[in-house]
Amino acid sequence: MIRSLLIANRGEIARRINRTAQALGVRTIAVHSDVDAAMPFVTEADEAVCIGPAPAGESYLVAEKILAAARRTDARAIHPGYGFLSENAGFAEAVQGAGLVWVGAPPAAIRAMGLKDAAKARMIAAGVPVTPGYLGEDQSPERLQAEADAIGYPVLIKAVAGGGGKGMRRVEGAADFAEALGSCRREAAASFGDDRVLIEKYILSPRHIEVQVFGDTHGNVVHLFERDCSLQRRHQKVIEEAPAPGMDASTRAAICAAAVKAARAVDYVGAGTIEFIADASEGLRADRIWFMEMNTRLQVEHPVTEAITGQDLVEWQLRVASGEPLPCAQGDLAIDGWAMEARLYAENPASGFLPSTGPLHRLRFPSGIRIDSGVEEGGAVTPHYDPMIAKLIVHAPTRAGAARRLAQAAGAVQVWPVRTNAGFLARAAADPDFVAGRIDTGFIERHAERLVPGADPSDAILQAAAHALLPNAPTDPWAALTGFRLDAPAERRIAVEVAGTVHVVALVPGGPAPVVARLDGGTVLFLNGEAWAFGAPVAAHAGGGAAAGDGLILSPMPGRIVSVDVAAGETVIRGQKLLVLEAMKMEQALLAPFDGVIAELTVAAGAQVAEGVTLAWIDPAG
Structure with a gap:
């Protein structure tokens, strides 16, 4: 077994690798940027080395700094995790050239599967079914258009060197092809330095099915069954599960055999994933499942495979890298129950899934499930890296049970003041179509109206806030708003301010019982994965010209005030720019909701603000 391991990554995957390595008695070394010095993945390792400033291009993506850290700490192996340099063949060769063990795929396999067109050509030669399309060298617009016309629309244009949804365009008809091609090529060149593309037939009811494969240096290759990653938003996975719903034994045998054949075609060693696209318009069928690409690394969603097989895939990686044979033969592996994983992101679904950054004054997860998280309460989500807070992983005997547990788990998440997609995840996992297995890659887009929480608090939130306020409800009958009707019970109403707006409830x-906490000098209500600041109405905003607080201009996310374009006392008109907020390197102009006068202005240019902070107050009456 490897004696010492440098983990060339950060966050939850670095913690995940560290946990298994230390359990095996391996000394672990973390590398980190200066802003990550106090992160859990750093403090939990046996040693740590700072490799540069926050930008990944000056730290985590600099191979020379990582190799220097390995020499400094006498590391014997490097595990790249996923992302960053995990599929960089040049880095893998540099690691091996330095006399270190590379805990990853062979460089030759990374290169063979790194370019989509070459990978598909290799799969065709190996007898693996691939999606109908064009993989040719002639990249002239005329030839590409002709091929698309011959394939039949809709088609998908994909960057040869693409990934993560970049350099990908769906084209509905011939008239749209030229413009989509130009856009795709520009994005591919900017993202990957390579503007070459391939054309694929677009599958109208697509399911994203992938198979976990594993090879060793003794010639053994096995699969650990399939995962379904069809719940995606803008080509980014949201909820993954194993096994795939609707997969019968014969179809499973066919797709898993194809995955093993694909791995053998490149003499694969280590953990890898063969990704397939399935036409599920008539259910999952072996003759309608095609190879898309191979990921030559561990996947974000590997925990669901671990849950249904009882195996530790990181331990497998370390043993294979140490020269040991695979821990299990194919016949020793079986599926036990059902597992699902949801990616909890620091983002605000109600504002178009804009990233949300800032301190984590509250971070509580449900008990009884597996949580893979890169942060802890008291830490922060920074704008420098991927905004994933954690992965929620559940396991149950049945798919319905797993979906129920996932919905409950997402609904129990408590995060403040950073916004998250927990409420969105809870809705998705509880959606009747999801529970019934009626899914494809367009599921979220199709059901967005019922999945994405609104910008305003729901009736359930208002009821919970009003009930939570009752112990401190005013005794003044005018403030209490208790109605009076002859020969009928009184209807009790209460005014409550939620997120700066006053509501009469x-x-x-x-009704459901919320969790209420005192945070940041205020009161926050947690219910169904959502978090809302609430309290008794402030007199200055509840009455007079503020009209139930509608004139309050609140910060939609944490950020920096770039400019303030109005002054206190100034008359403004609806739609006029009031100020500009910058967050996650994006600027957002905040506009006047109606005509009025700036009655209050609480920030100046350059100020850092938290989400939900009052920035200005417009008096509509002047």
Whole structure:
């Protein structure tokens, strides 16, 4: 077994690798940027080395700095995790050239599968079914257009060197092809330095099915069954599960055999994933599942495979890299129950899934499930890296049970003041179509109206906030808003301010019990994965010209005030720019919701603000 391991990554995957390595008695070394010095993945390792400033291009992506850290700490092996340099064949060769063990795919296999067109040509030669399309060298617009016309629309244009949804365009008809091609090529060149593309037939009811494969240096290759990653938003996976719903034994045998054949075609060693696209318009069928690409690394969603097989894939990686044979033969592997994983992101679904950054004054996860997280309460989500907070992983005997557990888990998440997609995840996992297995890659887009929480608090939130406020409800009958009707019970109403807006709520008995906490000098309500600041109405905003607080201009996310374009006392008109907020390197102009006068202005240019902070107050009456 490897004696010492440098983990060339950060966040939850670095913690995940560290956990298994230390359990095997391996000394671990973390590398980190200066802003990550206090992160859990650093403090939990046996040693740590700072390799540069926050930008990944000056730290985590600099091979020379990582190799220097390995020499300094006498590391014997390097594990790249996923992302960053994990599929960089040049880095893998540099690691091996330095006399270190590379805990990853062979450089030759990384190169063979790194370019989509070459990989598909190799798969065709190996007898692996591939999606109908064009992989040719002639990249002239005329030839590409002719091939697309011959394939039949809709088609998908994909960057040869693409990944993560970049350099990909769906084209509905011939008239749209030229413009989509130009856009795709520009994005591919900017993202990958390579503007070559391939053309594929677009599958109208696509399911994203992938198979976990593993090879060793003794010639053994096995599969650990399939995962379904069809729940995606803009080509980014949201919820993954194993096994795939609707997969019968014969189809499973066919797709898994094809995955093993694909791995053998490149003499694969280590953990890898063969990704397939399935036409699920008539259910999953072996003759309608085609190879898309291979990921020559461990996948983000590997925990669901671990849950249904009882195996530790990181341990497998370390043993294979140490020269040991695979821990299991194919016949020793079996599927036990159902597992699902949801990616909890620091983003605000109600504002178009804009990233949300800032301190984590509250970070609580449900008990009884597996949580792979890169941060802890008291830490922060920075704008420098991927905004994933954690992965919620559940396991149950049945798919319905797993979906129920996932919905409950997402609904129990408590995060403040950073916004998350927990409420969105809870809705998705509980959606009747998802529970019934009626899914494809367009599921989220198709059901967005019922999955994405609104910008305003729901009735359930208002009821919970009003009930939580009752112990401190005013005794003044005018403030209490208790109605009076002859020969009928009084209807009790209460005014409550939620996220800066005052609502009058007619109380309904019962309802779900929220969690309420005092945070940041205020009161926050957690319910169904959402978090809302609430309290008794402030007199200055509840009455007079503020009209139930509608004139409050609140910060939609944490960020920096770039400019303030109005002054206190100034008359403004609807749609006029008031100020500009910068967050995650994006600028957002905040506009006047109606005509009025700036009655209050609480920030100046250059100020850092948290989400939900009042920035200005417009008096509509002047």
